Amino acid sequence: MTPLLTVEGLTMRFGGIAALERVGFTVSAGSITALIGPNGAGKTTVFNCLTGFYQATAGAITLQGPTGSLDLVAILGQPLRGSDFLDPVTLARRLFYKMFGGSHRVTRAGVARTFQNVRLFKEMTVMENLLVAQHLRVERNLLAGLLGTPGYRRAEQAAVARGLDWLQILGLRDAANRLAGELPYGDQRRLEIARALCTGPRLLCLDEPAAGLNPRETEALSDLILRLRTQHGLTILLIEHDMSLVMRVSDHVVVLDHGEVIARGTPQAVRQDPRVLTAYLGMEEEGGP
Amino acid sequence: MTGRDGFLDAARWGLLALLVFGPITGLVLDGYQVVVHWQQPVWLAALVFGGRLLLNGLLATGPGQRLARRLARGRAGGSVLVVAGGRGHGRIWILILLALLSLALPFALSKYWINVATLALIYVLLGLGLNIVVGLAGLLDLGFVAFYAVGAYGYALGHQYLDLGFWQAIPFCAFLAACFGAVLGFPVLRMHGDYLAIVTLGFGEIIRLILNNWVEFTGGPNGVRVPHPSLFGLDFARRAKEGGATFHGYFDLPYSADHRVIFIYLVLLLMVMAMVHVVVRLRRMPIGRAWEALREDEIACRSLGINHVGIKLSAFAMGATVGGVGGVFFAASQGFVSPASFTFFESALILAVVVLGGLGSTVGVIIAALVLTILPEVLREFADYRILVFGLAMVLMMVWRPRGLLGLRRQAYGVDP
Secondary structure, eight states: OOEEEEEEEEEEEETTEEEEEEEEEEEETTOEEEEEOSTTSSHHHHHHHHTTSSOOSEEEEEEEETTEEEETTGGGOOOOOGGGGGOHHHHHHHHHHHHHOSHHHHHHHTEEEOOSSOOOOTTSBHHHHHHHHTTTTSOOOHHHHHHTOHHHHHHHHHHHHHHHHHHHHHTOGGGTTSBGGGSOHHHHHHHHHHHHHHTOOSEEEEESTTTTOOHHHHHHHHHHHHHHHHHHOOEEEEEOSOHHHHHHHOSEEEEEETTEEEEEEOHHHHHHOHHHHHHHHOOOOTTOO | OOHHHHHHHHHHHHHHHHHHHIIIIIEEEETTEEEEOOHHHHHHHHHHHHHHHHHHHHHHSHHHHHHHHHHHHHHTSOOOEEEESSOOHHHHHHHHHHHHHHHHGGGTSOHHHHHHHHHHHHHHHHHHHHIIIIIISOOOOSOTHHHHHHHHHHHHHHHHHHOOOHHHHHHHHHHHHHHHHHHHHTTTTTOOHHHHHHHHHHHHHHHHHHHHHOHHHHOGGGOEEOOOOOBTTEEOSSSOOTTOEEHHHHTTOOOOTHHHHHHHHHHHHHHHHHHHHHHHHHHHSHHHHHHHHHHHOHHHHHHTTOOHHHHHHHHHHHHHHHHHHHHHHHHHHHSEEOGGGSOHHHHHHHHHHHHHHOTTOHHHHHHHHHHHHHHHHHGGGGGGGHHHHHHHHHHHHHHHOTTOSSOOEEEEOOOOO
């Protein structure tokens, strides 16, 4: 399978603390990849680097796009280097991303994410949450909006229709006009996924989507994740602590511990890996009990 | 509440009033002697007792209980209402009636009250502008008066140096204020809450101090005279300038100084109507939704591909534009501007308009602006207690309706395909 996302030598340091040390993995197009590891292993840091919330200290993150590959680290804007001044093309690109780059460009490239602690626009309605996510697709011209031109109205209607489609798929259609903050917790989680989907991503990053859900909701969530892959052609990268969910949905598992990748492979292979067992359960004592 | 409970409750309040008012109104210093006026606190306490008894009696009736329940619901905080977008015919008629009424208003009022109404409308403009920044985008701005000053001085100095007329000054000052808004926006991009408030407070003071101290350019504390506006070249003066015509001469009316005041009021009214329309539209447009999303959660906004820098700057610029236009009308109606009109108290008043109106609610802001400017004029007899009443109203508002006079309304979207 072709890789959609390639992470190579990703290193992230906060001051003297190395949160990630040369992390590397690939996410194949159309796969479900799980990123697991004990608390503090650096999973969310990987996510924040991928989605542009942190600027990686070193390493490359490459997203294969329809028009060629895209370096997700460069579009955040990097400091200029001496060698840039010899190559005007690189210099121009660096200057452009330095001025206009940022995490929003990562989303525009086709990477959407959810958050570990739900981050909805609580005082806005469910539908408005989805419309904000489609900001880049609607008619943003001020005059068109003020005059209510046909093109503007068509774009708005299309956005509402697209939002309703995703609400239907996630089973939230009846809640379209409720305030996002009023929804039950499980619905809020699903709404966040719907909002991420509304940006039209190719890679969907879910940060602990099952946290706080009961077993039945978790099962429904795993069905949903599988359906998103098969019916909507999405590639999914997820962080999860719930092993039953990970084992059920993922094709590929990457295990992180102390900022390093200690294992990767199929769920079955990873489950038997002695290093993974050590990381999760601790070292077995000599001789045993 | 039974009758006995109600009576005891009222008696408790009466006693409390006696304790409070006793030292305040009962002991009067006369020279070096303290004179005891025991009647006054007793009367005041009796008034409180009677009022409370009446209130308890009213609350025991059916309508009173319903009202109490409604107030309690507002207090619970769940006052955001999602309403269907299709507006009924009734609302359109009310709007038309209101528009006609406000257009006819100046012909029924004295010059003094037209001036008060003009000032009230200027505050409506300022409130709408600040509402974009504070209410929608959630950026606490304590220096909004800076843009008001930029608008007013833009017209005054624009006339002095560039020979701009009133009509050219409106777009010029709107643009100028937008630029100042963006200039303020850049350094505060990374700031939130308290820090942002302090920086904007400083910005407002900087503008005022520059206007005050750059005497060669702005005239300093002496201020600048502003020409009165004209209508298609027709002046509202008694005598025409050389080669010009006067309004009363052209239409063959007897000269009256009221014409100019009425003219400014009407132009301002049309401007306010246009701005209300724009602001209501903006809220439903992608940019307005992005502003609100930014207020709710900036990080989530960035994760959705929204460039938060552009959205923040646009909120500052758009709010400043509306404030700048308000400044032009202020200068035109006063005929004179000086830095003394643009103090921090002004900023605080505009912020009070937005907060009382309910952060984000357009109708609420309009009502609050009208109340806060007209009420002090009505209460002129009690001039000494104006600020006291003002503060009391604020406290009561925050206790009973923390989300503003009117609950927030959000537009619902048609769910059926």
